[in-house]
Amino acid sequence: MEILEQKQNEINLSIPSKHGMEVIAAKLSENLSLFKGFEQKKIEQIKMAIIEACINAFEHGSDSKEKVVKVDFLLCEDKIEVTVTDTGKGFDVSKIKKHALSSPLKEKSKRGWGIQLIHKIMDEVEITSSSKGTIIKMSKFK
Amino acid sequence: MEILEQKQNEINLSIPSKHGMEVIAAKLSENLSLFKGFEQKKIEQIKMAIIEACINAFEHGSDSKEKVVKVDFLLCEDKIEVTVTDTGKGFDVSKIKKHALSSPLKEKSKRGWGIQLIHKIMDEVEITSSSKGTIIKMSKFK
């Protein structure tokens, strides 16, 4: 019964691990969140979080032959849940660096902002990574 | 080798069989065909064909418990190929009625235009239907 209900609110996308496809996923999220009546600011945050998660999945997460990234959406009453899954070699989630916000500009301009940004702009973030791949699940409340 | 190449140009969407979701699929096709550089008129045709195919899949094709419709895109060099798949009870493809174009208005206003429209606005259309479901494969050249 519950699974049936979930199916009725689930949208699944799979995209090749290829430059530009992160925008396709972001635009889909835009239309889904418009459909659910989200406000503009939150829509932009959801889009950016998906872009960051997809780029990571493309860059670090898709060494496997398949090179496909899954982006799954669950439309709940009060939130939208997005899960980005890759089948790459994974990473040690506990070792994500944080930029010291008081550091000089030169330090800030180094890459490594993606996951930090996702944490700041989404309401719930859960990253699971193993040698079989990475799953990042993020939610935004309405 | 060929399968690998196809994977890199394949985008797969699955949506619940629910009013409004045909628009989500159509908008995805819009972004994909913009991405491939299609002209506006053709983009509108692709969108409408997807809307018609999805509505048919929702209305006639999704009596099964799963109630999920798949919309798959293949981005080729010179065309975009869209396949809409449902798991409904199917229909007899040879019995699709055609509206006589000279018939009076009253006759025209009856439903049953969807498949005819798809044939007119897409370049290639192939419908396969059995008791396990219906697959409509349609292409538009650039």
Add this chain to the structure above:
Amino acid sequence: MVNFSISVEEKDNYVVLKTDGYVNNLGGRAIADKVHDFMEKGYKNFVINFQKSEILNSIGACILIEVLDSILEVEGKLKFSNCIEIIAQTMEIMGLTEYIDIYETQEEAENAIKD
């Protein structure tokens, strides 16, 4: 995105309806209801401006045929303006172009009704 609304301008002897949103069964039905309301008030001539409708489906289009039919019954006129190409093409495929003229701008459609 899947919502629909209509705004209305009552003119001398015609009415302009401006649609906003998806012309599906609900959108089509909303147009038909508005037209019938104004026909009861005695209007026979209508311009529909589709500028803000970027999608339609065949069910919505079929309702537009019904609308056309009721207008022709009272010897009225129906003109479309600001359609995206696929709306015009759908009308053509359905064989309606002999009954409905389609204009680029609302002004042109209004002028044609006044004639």
Add this chain to the structure above:
Amino acid sequence: MVNFSISVEEKDNYVVLKTDGYVNNLGGRAIADKVHDFMEKGYKNFVINFQKSEILNSIGACILIEVLDSILEVEGKLKFSNCIEIIAQTMEIMGLTEYIDIYETQEEAENAIKD
């Protein structure tokens, strides 16, 4: 959609860059190249109008930090205008709001540079 272009307006002692498209590594790099071209011509002050950029990514944003850094090195000014909220928020998260002022309109940004 994933394309990017920049248009340029050379003013008295500053340059306005208007971006169009996705501010990713390519978009960011294109902005950086334009700024460096104009710095070589002697300009130090820049307005970037983001009106036509509805998406960015963190790699693009990092390149904007580099751009800011080179401008600050010559004691120039960098102002942003017409950003969607997520661009402003990204700058804030990256701790750049003390170095870059963000204005609603290009005019306001230009006035602030003239001061």
